[in-house]
Amino acid sequence: MNTDTPTVIAVPGTEPYDVIVGRGVLSNLRASFTPGVRKVLIVHAPQLADWAASLRTELRDEFEVLLAEVPDGEAAKRVEVASFLWQILGQADFTRTDAIVGFGGGATTDLAGFVAATWLRGVQLVQVPTTLLGMVDAAVGGKTGINTAEGKNLVGAFYAPRAVVADLDTLVSLPRNDLLAGFAEVVKAGFIAEPEILAHLEADVAVATDPGTPQFRRLVELSIGLKARVVGEDFRESGLREILNYGHTLGHAIEHTERYQWRHGAAVAVGMVFAAELGRLTGSLSDAAVDRHRSILESLGLPTTYPVGRWNTLLAAMQRDKKARGSMLRFIVLDDVAKPTVLQGPETSLLFAAYQEIGS
Template sequence: MTVKQAPHQGHLSRIRVGLADRSYPIYVGRQLFQQLPQLLPNLPKQLCIVTNAVVAAHYLANVRDQLGPQHDVLVHEIADGEHAKSLTTYGEIMDSLIAHSFNRDCAIIALGGGVVGDIAGFVAATYQRGVDFYQLPTTLLAQVDSSVGGKTAINHPGGKNLIGAFYQPQSVIISTDCLATLEQRDYACGLAEVVKYGIIYDADFFAWLEANQQKLNARDAQALNYAIQRSCQIKADIVAQDEREQGLRALLNLGHTFGHAIEAEHYATWRHGEAVAAGTMIAAEYMRQQDQLSATAVERIEVLLQAFALPTRAPRLSEVQWQQRMYRDKKVQAGELRLVLPTGIGAAELRTVTDWPSVWSAIAAMTESSR
């Protein structure tokens, strides 16, 4: 994995996801949609842009203009929100590609957040057994997490992301100026994943986040650029070593087993990043109670999450609710819970946990108004 500054492109940086013949670049910089012809010189004639009305209102015209008249551009707008990541929407996009006689040489372009990226990626993975795919992520979460690494999926009434494929894009173009229009809560949720990278992988990055929290809250362009670049480098590093989540990649799920339980029980009020933040605190507290993480480290994590306006206490759920939700996690093997647990700032491990009372003790300590 390398990071190069391209001298003629101002602030453009290039990060490589090293996956042999499926390697691809991630470009990070400002106003990158204005440079699409240079960044994507080999696009095929037929292009389908998958987006939604919110994102389209801000960015679609620009992207279309840049692609130029030499392409047949089909735009498919899906509904806004997680519910759009459905079999129905997937079928509608397929219908549209077939109705417009899109062939195997076409490409799918995802312009939007993680919802658009996940469903567009799954369309690309499966249309005519796979066509080229480009990610133009527009939320912070998509820019630091979902657009990189090739997980694509749609939801089923029986659960989230139950239908999907590993399918890497041809490239990812991260235009950081898109974040100016993002709602505050969505922005904070992206920061929860940024903090995650610091905790599991990079103590220096965590310290940098502590030192630059005000700049990040102000969406300072330079600070954001660095935070996104570093997050993508870490994700690229991890994915290059463990594309299919046999081990290392599971660390990206820090706080997520707890977080998914919160999200499932409080779907309408808790966002993913918020639930992950509260879940991260439970994982840290668990390790503190086991004497495997210092109280200072737990405190630093809490202070940083709070600085980014993220919740650090879980909502009240019953012990049964927690247990039922957590044992449905994809990491559960042979009925045993496996948790990502921080062993310090900058390091984490995936461990099998058999002692539920200890887990419950950490949950109880990190639940709202339990202090």
């Protein structure tokens, strides 16, 4: 395992915390807890069982450490799984001075955060994302939640972690398709605020997506830095934070329609092209900028189309989306790269026209 000087990215706001990025930085986990913590529950995905056992060994001289294995991916984000974790916490007599660690991808950190927010109305939380998606998006910002039959993340809470520890060494064994799917959120950050990300991907996509390169680390840090600035200013998504939903309104609808068999990043990739087409149809975004969306996403092997004939199902899912305001749909669109804006209540005919542009 490599060790280097970590990068510390501060998340400001009323409940500030640090995101520690680097190689071999899991050693920082112990220092992330506040004094007084006696018990720690590590919530982890099945493929991380060995890592979790090693963490328990490292921590058990100071803490009573329990492990809880949860299903992989979106299957973890169910009320039955949350209830299972509540049961463990109750039987182990976890108090408000104890801590939960979310150790895994975005679904695991979403679940662990929700359980931490709800047990005794809030116990200490440290997030340890082990996927690119988790590092640049899910584990940072304090959004936690579970899914229901009606949609994704409809039950949840805003709950800030004590710290986020993003160890790039945990990405080494990540399947290539999962790594590239996580790049959808990196590309999103590039289009809404950080054009340097797009430039790196266009210069050499192989180098930029290699976890061992400085360019890869730079893209991770740029993405986390953007999210830290945004959520620090708007923790509860009452204004600026909404720009982080670029591509997500249709993306979440696709995930729901596909019964979460699509990777989140794949769905968001299609959602971004849809949002770009919306921007073009409203006259704010150039053809070249829309083409840039497609070329960058396709260079990562991410989808940019979706089958025609499913519009009514997708529209119904979008209308249930938590970003809607009453019956009014809201979309983040671009006036240009790094110039996001809100499109409120677009006509259904406009949405359908944009959908036709991504149809396959």
